[in-house]
């Protein structure tokens with residue numbers, strides 16, 4: 426779906442050699458390091474509104490309303506309403522419309538994975554990021570220098586979105602949500618097996634699984650189906666819209682039903698799986714279910730103290746972000762000339778890069794919370 430009346434980004438074009446990048450005139454600025462004469466800051470640079478491309482005159486995942494926004498994925502800290510024009514994958518555009526309404530941006534345009542587009546003096550391509558449905562890495566090239574910006578990403582197989590594709594680039598901007606050696610996520614199937622084992626062990630208790638409404642909820646349900654669980658999965662109202670959208674976009678979730686407990690019918694939820702916002706698993710809402718088992722599907726469940734504080738009895742370590750091994754293997758595999766680190770625990774990864782002989786720096790951007798995890 427393309428708003429052809431209001432195309433704010435150029436249609437796919439032949440990849441021309443970028444030239445004449447607009448540089449703000451800074452009379453006394455020291456000369457920044459260059460890659461063969463191109464300054465990285467002319468391709469992408471951190472600003473208070475998010476990453477900005479002087480060459481293309483657009484932002485990536487801006488945290489405040491801008492004229493042109495390229496969006497990596499639908500999580501609310503990356504995809505916000507109110508931009509003049511948005512370029513994103515068709516799935517991300519659908520997610521934004523579901524969350525913010527059809528008028529979420531002045532104009533919108535679909536990005537086709539792998540197809541080069543010329544925007545101003547920059548050439549832009551979108552590639553799968555393996556984070557949530559519709560998630561994309563955005564590679565921006567100008568003057569022969571290419572920077573890869575994946576937003577959130579992970580490397581594990583994921584039944585609800587295509588896998589991450591390593592994209593060669595001169596500078597790789599990595600997230601750092603779980604960038605500490607302590608974060609090593611277990612196999613996702615093993616965590617789902619633990620949920621199923623608990624259902625066997627406690628057939629009279631409702632299992633309330635806290636999961637973020639975009640991505641994690643649908644992944645838990647899809648993985649339950651892949652493990653052979655065919656009973657209805659009950660949804661808190663906050664989960665319904667995006668589960669329906671995932672189904673419309675081709676991710677089958679099996680029988681779903683609203684988690685509405687009718688008077689005197691509490692017993693019907695004995696042994697049921699209920700998916701709800703993480704904030705609800707140990708709250709008043711949970712008490713309507715029979716002897717609830719509070720569970721939480723999150724990479725943070727690696728930290729036992731965090732599970733305990735949240736009142737979680739069954740922590741499921743299931744993350745949509747790369748763990749320490751995935752982060753370092755991704756950087757080593759891409760082999761960029763430089764790494765920029767953002768969104769999380771930046772220092773440990775910067776230090777790992779230094780030890781590996783790769784120049785790296787933290788971007789210190791604000792406005793990206795890890796609520797989505």
Ligand SMILES: [Zn+2]
Nearest residue numbers: 498500577797
């Ligand atoms: Zn995200």
